[in-house]
Amino acid sequence: MDCPDSPSPEDHAMIEAVGLSKRYGPKTAVHDLSFTVRPGAVTGFLGPNGAGKSTTMRMLVGLDTPSSGHATLNGRRYADHAAPLHEVGAMLEARAVHTGRSAFNHLLALAATHGIPRRRVEEVVDLVGLRQVARKRAGGFSLGMGQRLGIASALLGDPATLILDEPVNGLDPEGILWIRNLLKSLAAEGRTVLVSSHLMSEMALTAEHLIVIGRGRLIADTSVEEFTRQASSGKVHVRTPDAERLGKLLRDLPGVEVAAEQGTEVLEVSGADGERIGRLAAEHGLVLFELTPQQASLEEAFMELTRDAVEYEATVTTTAPAQEVAA
Template identity: 65%
Template structure:
């Protein structure tokens, strides 16, 4: 389990993380989301001990990460796929990490196979594509067979097959009871991968909730309406301060009014309805609504 309690980080006069608290529980994928400059990377660096907090604490399985005798067995991390000596081969890079923890060479070959880099094991990391570098970083994170994994933008540079592979990998790790924290800007991917979300903006916690609860709490969905009297219904809806758009004759997309309210309004005006379909808001819409006032760089 990863616990963050009243965590703050100041760089000069810039408060990057502001009294942030959340818990990442085992057995589920937790998405760590926020606009650029929100403090996600700084928070993850503090969790793994690369940055020292100005205030507060971050623990992994009950202790600060640096206090564990064999930290790679407690939590594996991918924070920067480029932080590899470019002259080393993929296998020698992982072997050097393994030797710091007494991890056998057989495990190095095993994780290379897990991430699909067996054929590139003897290639120098400097020749790797972005996607191959991501796979090597994931292999390093999994090297110690850790109880927790923290990954920063793991699908960056991967093709669709690679994205699907990471999605299944994360779900598989969570199903094994591990703690999984993953950051991403791809809302569509988080919608099908994460069960829980921690969202921050300007260094502060905005939401600590499930995907479904966030959508229900933040986003207002729309209603698809099909009617032979679209103009009359549109005028009535706009008069009631609903927002109405139309992609084709006889079809209206309505925001700001529920399906029941639209149906009642149509009945009062004697307008026939041929379709009345509520549309559930997407995670992206919910996220944009939640963070619209917390964007650091407009």
């Protein structure tokens, strides 16, 4: 007979937030936030500055106590796991290390708390590329080296679930490619991977699913493909030597609009998808050089969706020419 407190199989390797709220006096940093992060895919956790991402991540691992709601990791609260490093690897502040210790001794001290063997410390040192500096004091590490040490700490217990806050911060191009491939490979093994980042271009290459919040509230919980599709204009970019004829045929269709620049081979079509345009061109023997749906980038989709949720918005100012200032 199963223990009543045992997590069910479907709860394994999942992050679940249910009605999470966090208030600091009159300010609500996170408001009734619910989502589930499932294994097998990298999930990006996005939001403008001040959206509540870091507060949410801290609540997931018990560093902040929710004002209401709760979160479970692999079916239990973080504090209820007997050996949490084996269940959840978290990097919320990569530089939270004893600066006088070497990278190796920092990891060795963490390993000792969970009975993790020395050989595992050796493995993660090699995995994150710190072998040459493992015996040096962590206080002298660059930002990128500190990030690698933080990731090594998160991976130390070989956990089923990973929570990483801005893991590519400070990494060079080689390091960014490395962490991208690492996260994808971990997800492919069936692990649950939640990653926050401000680099939309990197999230577009790494994540398959997105959780987007703004002002502490859930804005979107969807795939990257669906997220960008919803923000796309629906226009199709067409290039053809028969632009004038094709444009006329398209304008005769109900609900279709065509923008064309005089003397060019380019049409911008809205109200008809690429398949419909291609079939129409084929029926009339017209040549097509290009037929491209105008897909929004992840950055464009993010900016559009979070437009009203930006807490700290910069103001564009202009500087008067020097002679005018002098006057």
